[in-house]
Amino acid sequence: MNKTISENDAGDSPAGWTIKLGESPVVGTAIHSGTYVSRACRSLMCLSDSDRRREEDLFTERFIADFPTQIIVHRSRFQVDLNRAREAAVYRTPDQSWGLKVWQGQPAEDIIKESLSFHDAFYNELNRVLAAIESRYGRFVLVDVHSYNHRRDGPQALPVSRDVAPDINIGTSSMDRERWAPVVDAFIETLRGHHLNGEPIDVRENVSFQGKGEQTRFVHANFPETGCAIALEFKKIFMDEWSGDPDWPAIERLRAMLASTVPVLESALRGMR
Secondary structure, X not given: OOEEEEEXXXXXXXXXXXXXXXXXXXXXXXXXXXXXXXXXXXXXXOOOHHHHHHHOOOOHHHHOOOOOEEEEEOEOOOOOOOOOOHHHOOOOOHHHOOOOXXXXXXXXXXXXXXXXXXXXXXXXXXHHHHHHHHHHHOOEEEEEXXXXXXXXXXXXXXOOOHHHOOOEEEEOOOOOOOOOHHHHHHHHHXXXXXXXXXXXXXXXXXXXXXXXXXXXXXXXXXXXXXXEEEEEEEEOXXXXXXXXXXXXXXXXXXXXXXXXXXXXXXXXXXXXX
């Protein structure tokens, strides 16, 4: 039976994350889709909302809307980045945050402590959810969905060359690639079978990103024989990354592409020995 779990923060915060549990060993996550910043943190930040949201992975929760199990984080990565190691989860200097100055000064210790507690709580819950899926199905796949900017020089500037910026980047560096080849190869080939705007979707592996984030590392460290975590980065061809305006038809097409991989991943898992 499907059910939804929400984690609630204290004070003025809505749920920190939402977990929808389904009947499948396939999990989709959107841990950078959140935009919420607490009042306490907002009062100490000097970063504008527009600059902050340009680096958040807006709309990525839509891409996993058809996954049996979904994990969606609502808190902004600028308060605590769940895809960074614990000691780097709070951006303290601009070199950690694309050159952006986040705080008026150094964040207060109570802010850091609360943010790291959130990081700990999330990974404790992720471990619990994945252990239950492992116990039921033996193996699982987690698709860790993100997005990335390709017009960093400005809204009127030329985009980054397609040579180094695929439409979809698949990151696999933290996994045992040979072991999980049947799963990853089937996933990539399924995505490559789709078209966007009349052209084959450009899907490549470890080009602009290599899948070195904390969530995939955590899965492979804690479930080395049974968990396959695939990092997926959509280039922001589904929105205007400067205004934040979505292209809803493109979002729905990309959502359908990703949804088509779910039965393929389930089949590939069943075929593993």
